[in-house]
Amino acid sequence: MALAHAILSLLIERPRSGYDLMKQFDGSVGFFWRATHQQIYRELARLEAEGWLTAETISQTSKPDKKLFRVTELGRSHLVAWMQTPTEPLTMKDDLLVKLFAGHLVETPVLIKELERHRVLHQHRLADYQTIETQFFQQPEHLPLEYQCRYLTLRRGIRYELDWLDWCDEAIHMLGHPASTLHTSGLQTTTDRIYR
Amino acid sequence: MALAHAILSLLIERPRSGYDLMKQFDGSVGFFWRATHQQIYRELARLEAEGWLTAETISQTSKPDKKLFRVTELGRSHLVAWMQTPTEPLTMKDDLLVKLFAGHLVETPVLIKELERHRVLHQHRLADYQTIETQFFQQPEHLPLEYQCRYLTLRRGIRYELDWLDWCDEAIHMLGHPASTLHTSGLQTTTDRIYR
DNA sequence: TCGCCCATGTAATAAGTTACATGATTCG
DNA sequence: CGAATCATGTAACTTATTACATGGGCGA
Numbered sequence: 001m002a003l004a005h006a007i008l009s010l011l012i013e014r015p016r017s018g019y020d021l022m023k024q025f026d027g028s029v030g031f032f033w034r035a036t037h038q039q040i041y042r043e044l045a046r047l048e049a050e051g052w053l054t055a056e057t058i059s060q061t062s063k064p065d066k067k068l069f070r071v072t073e074l075g076r077s078h079l080v081a082w083m084q085t086p087t088e089p090l091t092m093k094d095d096l097l098v099k100l101f102a103g104h105l106v107e108t109p110v111l112i113k114e115l116e117r118h119r120v121l122h123q124h125r126l127a128d129y130q131t132i133e134t135q136f137f138q139q140p141e142h143l144p145l146e147y148q149c150r151y152l153t154l155r156r157g158i159r160y161e162l163d164w165l166d167w168c169d170e171a172i173h174m175l176g177h178p179a180s181t182l183h184t185s186g187l188q189t190t191t192d193r194i195y196r
Numbered sequence: 197m198a199l200a201h202a203i204l205s206l207l208i209e210r211p212r213s214g215y216d217l218m219k220q221f222d223g224s225v226g227f228f229w230r231a232t233h234q235q236i237y238r239e240l241a242r243l244e245a246e247g248w249l250t251a252e253t254i255s256q257t258s259k260p261d262k263k264l265f266r267v268t269e270l271g272r273s274h275l276v277a278w279m280q281t282p283t284e285p286l287t288m289k290d291d292l293l294v295k296l297f298a299g300h301l302v303e304t305p306v307l308i309k310e311l312e313r314h315r316v317l318h319q320h321r322l323a324d325y326q327t328i329e330t331q332f333f334q335q336p337e338h339l340p341l342e343y344q345c346r347y348l349t350l351r352r353g354i355r356y357e358l359d360w361l362d363w364c365d366e367a368i369h370m371l372g373h374p375a376s377t378l379h380t381s382g383l384q385t386t387t388d389r390i391y392r
Numbered sequence: 393t394c395g396c397c398c399a400t401g402t403a404a405t406a407a408g409t410t411a412c413a414t415g416a417t418t419c420g
Numbered sequence: 421c422g423a424a425t426c427a428t429g430t431a432a433c434t435t436a437t438t439a440c441a442t443g444g445g446c447g448a
Contacts, residue, residue: 001434002291002294003435005291005294006297008298009297009298012298012301017400018399018400018401019398019399019400029297031288032288032290032293032294032297033289033290033293033294034288034289035436036437037400037401038401038402038438039435039436039437041401041402042401042402042435045401060399062446063397063398063399063445064443064445065399065400066399066400067399067400076301079298079301080302083299083301083302083306084306086310086313087295087310089290089292089314089317090288090289090290090291091226092227092229092230092286092356093198093228093230093286094229094285094286094352095198095201095283095284096285097228097229097349097352098198098201098202098205098228098229099279099283100349101202101205101225101228101346101349102204102205102209102275102345103279103341103342103345104341104342105272105279106276106279106280108341110279110280111345114282117282118285121284122285140370141373145299145300145371146299148370149297149299149300149307152296152299152363152366152367152370153293153296153297155363155366155367156363159359159362159363160288163355163356163359164285166355167348167351167355170348171348171351174337175341175344175348177337178341197406197407199408213426213427213428214427214428214429215425215426215428218427231408232408232409232410233427233428234408234409234410234429235407235408237428237429237430238407238429238430239407241429256426256427258416258417259416259417259425259427260415260427260428261427261428262426262427262428263428
């Protein structure tokens with residue numbers, strides 16, 4: 001239940017409403033965790049019921065009421081305990097690679113077009129992250145630990161997008177320059193079955 | 197339902213049993229899709245019921261019987277149709293980055309130890325993928341399209357692991373060399389609230 | 393006035409995880 | 421003799437997605 005922990009780590013920073021959390025997941029922490037508002041409200045209700053959070057209703061003029069959530073001592077200790085136990089890297093799932101895997105079933109331009117579309121998406125995300133980097137983290141070595149940690153998560157996002165961009169270029173280039181038919185025979189049998 | 201499509205693309209290559217599929221997801225295609233055997237058997241039953249697959253029971257001596265699955269024309273056309281529609285990049289989720297985000301709540305060595313553990317995991321995966329690369333793909337430009345596509349998925353895996361390794365090094369280095377307290381004041385207020 | 397922002401939820405379905413369950417063969 | 425491989429599944433539970441639902445304020 002790592003969504004719970006992602007929520008806790010945002011709420012420990014500052015009390016927020018479900019709506020605030022939603023925007024965070026959709027924005028600045030979106031490169032390492034995502035959640036829809038439905039998930040968030042359900043999880044908040046659960047965490048409150050378990051006593052990991054407390055809620056306070058705030059009346060607002062010219063805006064709907066909102067519920068501000070705070071992490072309790074119990075919630076905090078659960079988060080810290082989780083942080084001290086090892087966890088495994090995520091099992092990744094990527095539609096685009098599934099499509100490529102069976103890529104010979106469609107026309108090559110279809111693949112290239114989709115690769116280019118993804119390239120643009122990654123480019124936009126990268127630009128967003130780099131804006132944050134230059135705005136808030138000019139001298140990351142001189143920041144206190146708390147912000148160095150934040151910076152490192154941002155760095156992960158930046159690297160991730162850069163890496164996708166490079167790979168998209170590599171793929172578009174390879175598919176755009178059809179194979180010469182020189183050496184197709186010998187290798188065909190060696191890769192005839194899938195490698196293990 | 198992209199698990200269905202991942203299964204279809206493996207079965208189009210060659211008829212396989214649920215057990216075969218399980219090994220593939222656990223091995224060579226594991227860097228872009230994963231599934232447990234329970235998921236696979238359930239999905240196979242569903243796809244068979246929908247007429248996207250046909251099953252043939254194979255009796256074996258000194259081994260349990262197995263069911264070989266083949267993709268039907270209907271299944272193939274569904275896969276191709278899916279491949280021609282755009283899909284979005286995965287919404288990533290990473291425990292390690294959640295831990296880092298709230299990293300100031302635990303002792304720095306706890307973070308470094310976990311980073312080093314992940315570093316080793318990524319290093320092993322990278323080694324596996326690179327073995328495949330040198331064994332099967334010495335001259336990828338000269339392969340027919342089908343194997344170029346496979347190669348590109350492998351390249352994605354290699355890049356991904358390399359990128360993680362580099363980032364782990366960056367993070368371990370930063371956390372291992374505590375901040376000098378020179379410029380902590382001014383920046384603290386600018387990053388006081390989370391960036392958007 | 394049309395659509396977006398704020399703000400919260402329920403309900404149904406799909407997908408993924410964990411636990412339980414069996415049983416022969418083969419290799420060290 | 422014990423562990424791993426081959427081979428298949430069911431059941432219960434947790435997570436995630438999609439659709440449905442409401443309603444005022446505010447700016448173009």
